[in-house]
Amino acid sequence: MRRLLRLSFIVLIVLRYGLDELLLSSFRPRPMRLLARLARAGRRLDAPPGVRLREALERLGPIFVKFGQVLSTRRDLLPPDIADELTRLQDRVPPFPAEQALRLVERAYGRPVDRVFARFEREPVASASIAQVHFATLYDGREVAVKVLRPGMLKVIDEDLGLLRTLARWVERLSADARRLKPREVVAEFDKYLHDELDLLREAANAAQLRRNMEDLKLVMVPEMVWDLCTEQVIVMERMYGVPIGQVQRLADAGVDIPKLARDGVTIFFTQVFRDGFFHADMHPGNIQVSLAPDTFGRYIALDFGIIGTLTEVDKDYLAQNFVAFFRRDYKRVAELHVESGWVPRHTRIDELESAIRACCEPHFDRPLKDISLGQVLMRLFQASRRFNVEIQPQLVLLQKTLLNIEGLGRQLDPELDLWSTARPFLERWMDEQVGWRALINELRDEAPRYAKLLPEMPRLLHQALLHRAERPLEGEMQVLVHELRRTNRMLQALIYGGLGFVLGIVAAKFAAYLPIF
Incomplete structure (x- = not known):
C-alpha cells in the first residue's frame, strides 16, 4: 500500500508539471506526438521543459533531487537546456530534527553523546539529501565535524529505486530512441552512487586516501578522520576553517x-x-x-x-x-x-x-x-x-x-x-x-624484480628439462643428448633474439610517442 501511494504521488507530480508531455514529445512516431499534444491540452505548461523537470524533482524529494544531480552529469544523454537546468538543483534540503541526530549518534557509539563529545552543537551547519553535519568538541580539546546519515535512507532509497527501475523499463518499451538513452543503465549507475554515499565509512576512507595523495602538494587541505569514531552511519573529522x-x-x-x-x-x-x-x-x-x-x-x-x-x-x-x-x-x-x-x-x-x-x-x-x-x-x-x-x-x-x-x-x-x-x-x-623515456625506465624498473627472480632459475629449469627428455626411451642416449642440446641451443637463440627485438620495439615505440607534441 505504501509503495502504491508513493507511485500515485509520483504520477500526480508528473501530470502537474507536464513531464508526460515532455516524454511523449521526444518520441518519433506520429501517434506518440499526437498523444503528447492531447496530454498538453487543458494544462498551462508555460515554463521551459528543463525548468519543469527540475521543479518536479525538487517536489518529489531528496532522492529524486540526487537523481537529477547525477543525471545532469550525463550530458551525452540529455539536450543541453535540460542538462543546464538540472545542474541548478541544490543539495540544500531541510535538516532532520536534532533529537534524531542525537539518537543516531548514540546508537552508533552505544553510549550517550555527552560521554563521546565534550560539546555537541544541536543546530546543523549543513544539510544535504544524504546526511547533515554538526560541529562538536572532543574531550581532548579537538574541534571536529560530525556527519550523520539521514534516518531511514536505505529503505526510502530502495523503494524509490524500485520505482525508477520500473519507469526505466516502461520507457525502453515505448520507444527505440529511448533505448539509446539506456535508462536502466542510468538508474543502475545512480544506484551505485547512492549506495556508495550511504556508507560513510567509505567516504572517510576516500578522504584519507586523498589526504595522503595531496600531502606533498601543499595546495589543498583535506580533513583528518578520527577513525575511533567513524562508522557506517556516523563519521567524525577534523573541523576546517x-x-x-x-x-x-x-x-x-x-x-x-x-x-x-x-x-x-x-x-x-x-x-x-x-x-x-x-x-x-x-x-x-x-x-x-x-x-x-x-x-x-x-x-x-x-x-x-x-x-x-x-x-x-x-x-x-x-x-x-x-x-x-x-x-x-x-x-x-x-x-x-x-x-x-x-x-x-x-x-x-x-x-x-x-x-x-x-x-x-x-x-x-x-x-x-x-x-x-x-x-x-x-x-x-x-x-x-x-x-x-x-x-x-x-x-x-x-x-x-x-x-x-x-x-x-x-x-x-x-x-x-x-x-x-x-x-x-x-x-x-x-x-x-x-x-616518454622516463616511462620506459619506470616500466623496466617495475619488471626488474620478476626478472631478477626468474633469471637465476633458468639454468636449473633447463637442466631439469634435459633430464626429463633424456629419460625417454628413444633411439639412444647419445642421440637424445645431441638432439636436446641442439634444440636447447635453438631455444636459447630464439629467446635471446626475440627478447632483444622486443626491447628494441619498446624503445622505438616510446621514442616515436615522445616526439614533440606542443
Whole structure:
C-alpha cells in the first residue's frame, strides 16, 4: 500500500508539471506526438521543459533531487537546456530534527553523546539529501565535524529505486530512441552512487586516501578522520576553517591572490587525475573553501568525499594517447583511438568521425578561458557522440563532470585564465612519465624484480628439462643428448633474439610517442 501511494504521488507530480508531455514529445512516431499534444491540452505548461523537470524533482524529494544531480552529469544523454537546468538543483534540503541526530549518534557509539563529545552543537551547519553535519568538541580539546546519515535512507532509497527501475523499463518499451538513452543503465549507475554515499565509512576512507595523495602538494587541505569514531552511519573529522570559494570579494579583501588561486585549482585537478588516478569528483563551489589561517593562507580546503573518481592505468594510457593526438591536432588518430577502444562500432567511418571531432575542437585552440567554454566543447562532442553511437565510459563521465566544475571555478576566480597554458607544464611532465623515456625506465624498473627472480632459475629449469627428455626411451642416449642440446641451443637463440627485438620495439615505440607534441 505504501509503495502504491508513493507511485500515485509520483504520477500526480508528473501530470502537474507536464513531464508526460515532455516524454511523449521526444518520441518519433506520429501517434506518440499526437498523444503528447492531447496530454498538453487543458494544462498551462508555460515554463521551459528543463525548468519543469527540475521543479518536479525538487517536489518529489531528496532522492529524486540526487537523481537529477547525477543525471545532469550525463550530458551525452540529455539536450543541453535540460542538462543546464538540472545542474541548478541544490543539495540544500531541510535538516532532520536534532533529537534524531542525537539518537543516531548514540546508537552508533552505544553510549550517550555527552560521554563521546565534550560539546555537541544541536543546530546543523549543513544539510544535504544524504546526511547533515554538526560541529562538536572532543574531550581532548579537538574541534571536529560530525556527519550523520539521514534516518531511514536505505529503505526510502530502495523503494524509490524500485520505482525508477520500473519507469526505466516502461520507457525502453515505448520507444527505440529511448533505448539509446539506456535508462536502466542510468538508474543502475545512480544506484551505485547512492549506495556508495550511504556508507560513510567509505567516504572517510576516500578522504584519507586523498589526504595522503595531496600531502606533498601543499595546495589543498583535506580533513583528518578520527577513525575511533567513524562508522557506517556516523563519521567524525577534523573541523576546517575557511571561506567558501564563491565569496571571491571576501577572499580578495583578505589578501588572497585570486589569479594564483585559479592556477592552483587547475594544478590540483590535473595532479589528482593524471598523477594519482584518484580525484574528487564533486568539486562544486559548495564543497570547496579557502583557508585564511596564517600557516595555510590561500590553500584550498576540500570537503564531502562521497563521490570519488578513479582511473586505471589503461584509462590513463588511453587519455595520454588522446592528449598526444589532440595537441598535435591529429584528429584522425583521435577517431582511430575511439574505434580501437570500442567506444564506437567497428564499422564507423574514420573520416566522418575525424571530421566531427575536428569541427568540435579546432576553433578552441590557443584561446583564453574567458573566450571559450569547455562545457560547449563537451556538449558538441556529446552531440557528435550521439550521431556515432559513442559509448561513454562511467569513469570518464565523472572526469568530464569534474572538468566542468573546474571551468566554473576558473571563470569565477579569473576570467583571464588560459586553462591550457596553465596546465601545459604539468601535462608535459605527465606525458613524459606516460609515454616518454622516463616511462620506459619506470616500466623496466617495475619488471626488474620478476626478472631478477626468474633469471637465476633458468639454468636449473633447463637442466631439469634435459633430464626429463633424456629419460625417454628413444633411439639412444647419445642421440637424445645431441638432439636436446641442439634444440636447447635453438631455444636459447630464439629467446635471446626475440627478447632483444622486443626491447628494441619498446624503445622505438616510446621514442616515436615522445616526439614533440606542443
